Amino acid sequence: xxxxxxxxxxxxxxxxxxxxxxxxxxxxxxxxxxxxxxxxxxxxxxxxxxxxxxxxxxxxxxxxxxxxxxxxxxxxxxxxxxxxxxxxxxxxxxxxxxxxxxxxxxxxxxxxxxxxxxxxxxxxxxxxxxxxxxxxxxxxxxxxxxxxxxxxxxxxxxxxxxxxxxxxxxxxxxxxxxxxxxxxxxxxxxxxxxxxxxxxxxxxxxxxxxxxxxxxxxxxxxxxxxxxxxxxxxxxxxxxxxxxxxxxxxxxxxxxxxxxxxxxxxxxxxxxxxxxxxxxxxxxxxxxxxxxxxxxxxxxxxxxxxxxxxxxxxxxxxxxxxxxxxxxxxxxxxxxxxxxxxxxxxxxxxxxxxxxxxxxxxxxxxxxxxxxxxxxxxxxxxxxxxxxxxxxxxxxxxxxxxxxxxxxxxxxxxxxxxxxxxxxxxxxxxxxxxxxxxx
Numbered sequence: 266x267x268x269x270x271x272x273x274x275x276x277x278x279x280x281x282x283x284x285x286x287x288x289x290x291x292x293x294x295x296x297x298x299x300x301x302x303x304x305x306x307x308x309x310x311x312x313x314x315x316x317x318x319x320x321x322x323x324x325x326x327x328x329x330x331x332x333x334x335x336x337x338x339x340x341x342x343x344x345x346x347x348x349x350x351x352x353x354x355x356x357x358x359x360x361x362x363x364x365x366x367x368x369x370x371x372x373x374x375x376x377x378x379x380x381x382x383x384x385x386x387x388x389x390x391x392x393x394x395x396x397x398x399x400x401x402x403x404x405x406x407x408x409x410x411x412x413x414x415x416x417x418x419x420x421x422x423x424x425x426x427x428x429x430x431x432x433x434x435x436x437x438x439x440x441x442x443x444x445x446x447x448x449x450x451x452x453x454x455x456x457x458x459x460x461x462x463x464x465x466x467x468x469x470x471x472x473x474x475x476x477x478x479x480x481x482x483x484x485x486x487x488x489x490x491x492x493x494x495x496x497x498x499x500x501x502x503x504x505x506x507x508x509x510x511x512x513x514x515x516x517x518x519x520x521x522x523x524x525x526x527x528x529x530x531x532x533x534x535x536x537x538x539x540x541x542x543x544x545x546x547x548x549x550x551x552x553x554x555x556x557x558x559x560x561x562x563x564x565x566x567x568x569x570x571x572x573x574x575x576x577x578x579x580x581x582x583x584x585x586x587x588x589x590x591x592x593x594x595x596x597x598x599x600x601x602x603x604x605x606x607x608x609x610x611x612x613x614x615x616x617x618x619x620x621x622x623x624x625x626x627x628x629x630x631x632x633x634x635x636x637x638x639x640x641x642x643x644x645x646x647x648x649x650x651x652x653x654x655x656x657x658x659x660x661x662x663x664x665x666x667x668x669x670x671x672x673x674x675x676x677x678x679x680x681x682x683x684x685x686x687x688x689x690x691x692x693x694x695x696x697x698x699x700x701x702x703x704x
């Protein structure tokens with residue numbers, strides 16, 4: 266029973282006796298006063314603290330409790346439901362006290378297809394009027410993206426809602442005791458940022474074999490916030506790493522075409538034309554050795570590559586841009602992929618569990634071309650990796666890798682303007698931390 270119906274029911278005996286135009290007017294005034302004074306509805310209902318809102322149907326849609334300021338005669342009680350494992354749109358509507366007709370009308374809205382695949386943790390907010398009728402639905406897909414469905418003329422109008430996070434700069438530094446990962450955790454760096462740091466500097470530093478106790482790093486990076494709450498970590502803006510007394514610095518730069526990469530302060534690309542190692546997780550089980558005794562044939566036979574032991578299925582990357590000149594299987598090599606990089610360089614990937622590319626296919630650096638296996642003459646799962654320069658085998662771990670293109674002269678001035686400030690902030694933070702430690 267609605268507010269007006271309930272009040273009129275209480276006053277019905279009086280209305281029957283005093284049913285005159287003047288008395289009807291007095292009763293109406295009295296009923297309105299009682300309804301306002303004794304409105305039984307609370308400001309919220311039990312559960313996830315839904316919100317009471319007063320608005321009109323043509324209000325400006327906003328997301329996540331940002332309520333409009335205007336006040337009209339339509340009241341909305343908000344009921345928040347979080348998607349659980351096994352939920353779908355029908356089960357959530359049922360829990361909200363709604364029926365299949367409501368589901369059908371929402372599903373036929375313009376953005377209704379966005380509700381077809383719901384994932385645990387996502388949020389639906391049901392806006393109901395005093396009669397329990399659905400007036401508005403808000404679907405919070407993530408902290409930054411959502412959809413609203415508003416009732417207009419017995420149909421739901423939909424709108425996508427996007428929020429922009431506040432981006433702040435953060436600084437961390439640390440000293441290596443055992444590994445970069447453990448030093449990063451001690452410095453309270455997110456795992457994602459530690460991996461990004463290793464990828465940026467990984468062309469110059471082998472983070473498995475090159476780093477030593479006492480090496481140090483400093484990182485200036487982005488953190489994103491929504492409503493004062495930390496959302497996630499953004500890009501590394503500038504970084505430095507001191508390895509065995511030599512310091513490497515990198516700074517992020519987006520060029521005039523919108524392409525982003527990392528460079529030295531002088532504008533040289535941090536990225537080489539080739540990865541130093543074509544997989545992330547490994548240990549070297551056999552190095553480059555032209556007089557190695559073969560583990561199966563027991564004869565002295567040149568080992569013209571490096572064996573990287575890793576679990577079966579570990580992704581293997583193309584170490585540089587190129588074209589697959591061979592992808593096949595032989596009794597000795599097992600599954601293999603050979604890639605030609607221009608006229609000078611060739612890389613070979615042998616004993617793969619599976620191939621992910623085919624002969625003639627163009628590949629990009631760090632594209633997955635296969636997985637680690639033990640096919641062919643192999644005693645265990647590993648990748649045999651070879652690096653050839655003009656047809657001559659070179660040690661993949663020590664060969665001089667060509668750099669990618671530096672900043673073009675036309676971009677130099679813009680590069681300096683955009684990166685000097687970041688490098689200065691990195692240095693100032695390092696100096697401030699050192700000063701605090703000295704004090």
